Amino acid sequence: MKSLCFSPRTPSSSIYRQPMPPSSRTTLSSSSTPLRRRSMIDTTIDAAATIIMKWDAQASAYARVTSLFYESKTEAMQFIKSVNDLQEVMHLLVSHQDPHPHPEKLTQAQHLMQIAMKRLQKEFYQILSMNRAYLDPESVSTRSSRTSTRTSTSDYDDDSSPDDEIRTVGDSISEVEDVSSRAMSDLKLIADCMIASGYAKECIKIYKTNRKSIIDEGVYKLGIQKLGSSEVNKMEWDVLDLKIKNWLQAQKISIRTLFSGERILCDHVFASSDSIKESCFAEISKEGAMLLFVFPELVAKTRKSRMEKMFSVLDMYTAISEDWQEIQTIFSFESASAVRLQALSSLVRLSESVLSLLTYFESKIQKDSSKAMIPGGGLHPLTTYSMNYLTLLADYGNILTDIISDCPPPAPARSSLPEQFFGSDESPAAISVRIAWLILALLCKLDCKSKHYKDVSLSYLFLANNLQHIISRARTSSLVHLLGEEWLAKHEAKVRQFAANYERLAWGKVFDSLPENPTDGEAKECFKKFNTSFEDAYLKQSSSVVPDPKLRDKIKVSIGTKLVAVYREFHDTHKSRVEVEDGSRRRSLVRFSPEDVGDYLSNLFFVTINSESSSTSSSASSRHR
Template sequence: MPRKGMRSLCFSSPKTLAYAISRFPSPSRSTAASLTPRPSFNESMIQQTIAAAENMIVKWNPDTSSFAKVTSLFYEDRNEAMEFIKCVNGLQKAMHLMVTENSGSDNLVRSQNLMQIAMKRLQKEFYQILSTNRAHLDPESVSARSSRASTRSSTSDYEDDGTDDDIHAAGDCISEVEHVSVTAMENLRLIAEAMISSGYGKECIKIYTIIRKSIIDEGIYKLGVEKMSLHQINKMDWEVQEIKIKNWLDAVKIAVKTLFNGERILCDHVFAASESMRESCFAEISKDGANLLFGFPELIAKSKKSPEKMFRSLDMYTAISENWPEIEFIFSFESTSAVRSQALASLIKLTESVRTMLTDFETLVQKDSSKSPVAGGGIHHLTYYVMNYLTCLADYSNILADIITDSTPPSKLHLPESYFETTDSDDTPAPALTIHLAWLLLVLLCKLDGKAKHYKDVSLSYLFLANNLQHVISKVRTSNLQYILGDEWITKNEATVRQFAANYERLGWSHVYSSLPENPTAVIPPGKAKDLFKKFNSIFEETYRKQSGWVVPDSKLRDEIKISIERKLVPIYREFYDTHRVTLGAERNLGLVVRYAPEDVGNYLSDLFYGTGSSESTSLSSSTSSSNRRQSRSR
């Protein structure tokens, strides 16, 4: 509220003086009420009011009293401080009356001089309360107190002597420290209302903004948020950037819920008498710190992209989104709309950055050019990388759903049409996030399909595909991907794993199965039986030796494959062994012909898929017991 030259009224003509004072605001509870005509005070009553005000104001004039110069009115005697405020308000009322009844009175100039002295005193008190109560008026204390005790409504009429009683009543429910905070806030509000109603709002705001802005700026600095340029961020290593982002993530929670929230509460309370002053004051205090805080994510979003930035970008997006209701409320003034705009700009830039990084991630997968087959048909490094990445993405499913909703659907270039088969039951379109993550998995599976062709042994290529798809399913089952992709996706791909495993078994073991007669108990000459035993020994040993270095990391899949092979091989071999070993009883060197008992075959199968052997070192003989092999492997 601008002052209308109150300090120069004593040098004005009576006409000018009457006009200026007619614009002087009333301290009453209602402006409308203050303009209502009242009965005239007689000269004696005006003189008494001025005299009482003069005694109090002069007593606390720091220019004429050494006591008043070093002593705080509000800390020395709060009851007397209330009387001082009443005298100021009484003097102001008397000045209004003099303007309407006797604008040429010498008492008007006298009253104005007293008012200037009083305002100087109140400015001093206002500054002292703000500066000496920094600890009690810190945003954390104010915001914590506001959650337990609502600030009382603004009161301009100090004829009610219950002010102290109200404060003491509130103090009974809170700690001593909070009581000091409450008292300081009340004192600041009383002074602010008196100064604003007397036309000194500008001076009041100037003192307040200087002190409180320094607290905001200091708080932002202590939270680790510093002013940086895009050039500086681009020059940082990712490890340094990540530290900055972590600091920001911790800082934004405290800044929104405590720092800015506490300052808004304090500002609203102190300047409750003027909405326009509340707004301009809080905007001046908070805008620099808030724009610095909410501008940081935009800088990160504009900086160089890399896959590892994805999750920190999503963290920042989440932080702003979750705090948006508080941001919108705290910075609800029109003059703080730039702060809201900056927070929204950061959200928009983070959205664009995340979409770009998703596209870059897909491109990275598609461009993977590693051609060396994984030893033993194990899990490819690309599978590990992609699944770890996607399971982490799935933890941000709610945020990602918002970000991806309006994005362009993934392109189907470079993938076979068979990957896009849908059932007739797909009546409802899948959510955008489901489509996008399923698409990224298809890109991975296509790459794995191409890498499987690098194996010279076709059966091993199918084992490789089974292993990798099983790993994908396992990661889906144990993460939020399960809820995004759904049970149908899992069921469909589990069937594909079984098909891969069946293809491996058919190509890798059919020649072992076919080395035994279809009817193992049929009567055949001893010579033919001998040849069949030798044939089985040779093919089984070759197959085992080749596959002893192959792996199946998933224990469930490993057991399923071994059980399937064992059920097809061991019972037939057992029948053949039991039937024809007797016919070869007279054969010299029988151990070289019949090398394996059925139990040995089963034990050798049980040792498969751990990747412990190699084609160069592995040899089989009937004299090597399964217990010896297991003991050797365990050591």
């Protein structure tokens, strides 16, 4: 942040080298006699005049080009003490306690005070300017948190730490923090003095001008700019998406460094006056903070309906909600309430946008009008797209819970979802109901699409494949925590049911062609029926696909268990008695050995070998005819 927004104008690592002596105020009003009091007033004014006139920039070329606080910290403390004493003298002179007033003394004191205030204004400005790099919000905001680190690194010596690089880095951090700390102390010293002397307005003006330029520069370099609703609406999504990503980074830096650092500095410098530090911070930060927090609201209101907007909106909502406590603390002043209200307004608008996009996502599922059949009963693009979207949504489960908890699920949801979602013991979270409802909408749409298949067995395979994909994505993502094991188990049972229906319709004739204990005459017919039914079934199913490896293996094992073992027994029992005359030679009716059947089944449901399987089946068929 420092290298991005600030650069030192004058090296100041050695500005403050002398210890800061304690200051004390001369108590003049307690003097016992008017004569003694008069003497002390004269002494105080003369002492103040000596040091104040020494640093009068109008009377001394040396004073014009030299900084009091840079030249001698001890003398700077004496200067402050003299101003405080002079202020006490002025109060005494105007309090009518002296029976013999001397207006020339009051005039002299006022003149000295004016010169002193001009000097302190110059010093205040120089400290702010010369230490610009050391008073950047990053250094200020981390100064307190690094106290322990600074202490530990300062303890390094040649014997205790062989790592010179670590020691050097620690020394560098310590130096920056020490300069920052001393500059902040000097600014507070001057501010306290000027405010007590009635020159708060001049001090505040210098501070606001200097610090507002730093905050404005930081906000600008972070890429935060003033935009209108029409400008955001006209942006191409790629451009707006880049601005959103930039905002996410800028928001983090702004809250945790830029504004927090400025609040710490402002509170420290003007600790003597709550009203001053409040007005200063509000005026310095309000404009930049409002620019920062109005952007999410503009994004939320944009009419762009791209579904990708959902995750950008959720990211922005997350960023603000995670830093909400810090935002409230930094902008706790009543004068900064507009910033808090704008941040809250953005949160509300973003949550409304999320709910609207969820409704749009549901309608997009329900309105999908594609009628093209997926070859082989494979995965529908709507399934893959919807589950990609839902698994990403599930990663925002906590945020979505906050957003949806105050919004009831769609009216039909409670009547359409499985009963376990609304058990008497524990009601499900609103986010779980909403996700389950969206998946139900997807399943209903897939059921409609399955009816486009003329081959009913293929429609069941289509449903099994797509539901299996939904379950697999749910189990390997955060959806598993939202949907729960009971939901998953129920839908896994449906997959098994769809697979069983596919198996019955696609291979039922093959199973039925092998009756138990047939006679020799029946065996011949059985072999003929098996040859025809197996060949037909294989030719039809050779283009079928099952993308999920586990489901593919389960279906093949189930078919193989019911077919290969039975066929092997039938084949071994009757193969020698099923030969027929074919001209001058005898020909066997057995076309497929049990091994052939097993090999053909093992090649099923792979997308990449559909054509090869079909050609193999055709060549096998022609070879046995």
